[in-house]
Amino acid sequence: MERKMTPPTRLPATPLDRLGARVAEAQDRSLSLAEGADLARARARLLAHELPVRRRRVPLALALVATLVAAVIGFVVLRKAPALTFAVGGAPGNVGAFVAASVDAPLAIRFSDGSSMVLTPSSQGRVLEVDAHGAKVVLERGKADVSVVHRDYARWDVIAGPFDVHVTGTQFALSWSPTDEELVVTMQEGSVLVSGGLAQTGRAVVAGETLRVWSKSGRLELARTSDLSTSTSAPPPAPTIAGPPAPSPVLPPVLAVAVGSVDDTVAKPKLVAPLDTANTAKPTASEEDWRLLAASAKYPAALAAAEKEGFSGLCDLGSASDVLMLGDIARFAGSGVRAREAYLAVRRRFPGVSAASSAAFALGRLSFDQSKAYAEAATWFDTCLREAPAGSYAREALGRLMEARQRSGDAEGAKAAAQRYLGLYPEGPHAALARSLTS
Amino acid sequence: MRPGGFADDASLVEALVRGDPEAPNVLFERHAVHVRRVLARVLGADDELSDLLHDVFVRALDGIAQLDDPSTLKAWLTSIAVFTARGCIRRRARRRWLWFFAEVPEVEAVPASHEASEALLKTYAILEKLPVDERIAFALRYVDGMELTQVAAACRISLATVKRRISRAEALFLVRAKKEPSLADWLAEGRWSGK
Helix, strand or coil: CCCCCCCCCCCCCCHHHHHHHHHHHHHHHHHHHHHHHHHHHHHHHHHCCCCCCCCCCCCHHHHHHHHHHHHHHHHHCCCCCCCCCEEECCEECCCCCEEECCCCCCEEEEECCCCEEEECCCCEEEEEEECCCCEEEEEEEEEEEEEECCCCCCCEEEEECCEEEEECCEEEEEEEECCCCEEEEEEEECEEEEEECCEEEEEEEECCEEEEEECCCCEEEEEEHHHHCCCCCCCCCCCCCCCCCCCCCCCCHHHHHHHCCCCCCCCCCCCECCCCHHHCCCCCHHHHHHHHHHHCCCHHHHHHHHHHHCHHHHHHHCCHHHHHHHHHHHHHCCCHHHHHHHHHHHHHHCCCCHHHHHHHHHHHHHHHHHHCCHHHHHHHHHHHHHHCCCCCCHHHHHHHHHHHHHHCCCHHHHHHHHHHHHHHCCCCCCHHHHHHHHC | CCHHHHCCHHHHHHHHHHCCCCHHHHHHHHHHHHHHHHHHHHHCCCCCHHHHHHHHHHHHHHHHHHCCCHHHHHHHHHHHHHHHHHHHHHHHHHHHHCCCCCCCCCCCCCCCCCHHHHHHHHHHHHHCCCCHHHHHHHHHHHHCCCCHHHHHHHHCCCHHHHHHHHHHHHHHHHHHHCCCHHHHCCCCCCCCCCC
16 A cells, blocks of 8 residues: 655644654565565465465463463473474584584484484584574585474574575475585475575575576576486576576466576576676567567557566566666556566665666655655655765756655755755756745 | 456456466466555564465455455455454464463564664554554554555444544554654654544
């Protein structure tokens, strides 16, 4: 629901409105950080027809009796669920201690809830943290077979280099080479969420899939494990962008678009996720469609073409200028949600470059024009100005900042922006408004 | 995805009722960001957000045939999100009471790195102490910025009831907020009622 701040020309915003606006703004900033991971995880579960966890209702009378019984027991022995314990090769394990398998035998780390992590020969790791819900384990190098027993509130993380594999209940194999900076996650059961490094916003990997990431060359690949059985572990020499994805019987369509095709008939995995424009392959004819349509100002058609290719996937893969263009296309086509997704992708993937400040300006404009979220808009314009004080959007951003502050009820902030504006752009398009605010 | 085939929510609902295999994906694409935000408005920072988002869409897909007016799809999803969040709050309250049976997972706190984050944290800390229905009405009205009629639709209650709930929530919030220095500045001036 778009925030509807009451503009000062109608009714003055109350202190609660202003507080709410500020809270919403901070919350939106916080929400945007995990948006990709949350949406990917929920979408993957939804499209895999996974049912929600049904929480049992406890009849009140039964609950009262049970509470009394539990209170007696609880005060004596169960005040707090104990942390898991673990053993390394049969001996009690120590949190934080370095663990290494010999060159000729695996080494098992077994936890008291039945979960285990078996290091293959020559592999190394350590158990970083243990609590009642699970553990945080590091795979320093080599390969491990991980089996996590599913329980309510189970919380397991396996760290490998910059990657964090978040687990709730599953079996999978994980390998990490710090030398080659190569991560491989092969799922046998359940699903995991891999985040960090190239998978910054989180990649869901489900049973039957293998995720491979080559950090050095900036490549990421998700494909069916069966399709990879004949391929080598080395990355193919030249990355290519996957074309329009074939319908997948396993992956939901959008997920398949986001991470690459899983066409059954294609044995070779397709590479996705180039890191920068230098590594981006020439677009295929179908990829050009949305660009050509945009160049002809056919924005709804361009958006539809981009959707056909997988809008989210394009945001994850495209160069900064392409993703900015996708945002503009969506905005001109009237899809604020898609526009916001693209601009946020630019900010997430290309921090510190001019495209990021352009995206901040565009986000401010979206908040201002479409959502009427003036406090949020002011934050984006301020960000744009801070990142690129002499950039091409500087004058407009300062004018809009002044206007957004005024509409959000921040009279002092608006006046300060107005003074700054008049100092820099006395003949600018916002000069009249600035003078009215400073008089 | 086939956005052209589901140009509006009416055609999307028709496709969902028909069982079009692409429709659930489009439904999620089109409304997930909004639903997630509504859940967050009611609950604050919450590490179950992704699970609850999933719950909302499962419930929506289960009950889509009961949606009388397809053009109200977004409002209908908003209402499901509100009731899903409400169920979550009540479940946690019960679990806190029955704390012997299960540990309540800790909610990840947003780092209070600046003034706005501090206001966010303190606001939700106070909202957690309010009765659930007052808390929801307050969050939707003031944090999400909904109009009163939208709050009423989302909570499936009358406008008069919304006004009563918000009025009670304001009073309760004020008492507690005045004790929080980080909120007091925001509330120092002007009148209280936003209705």
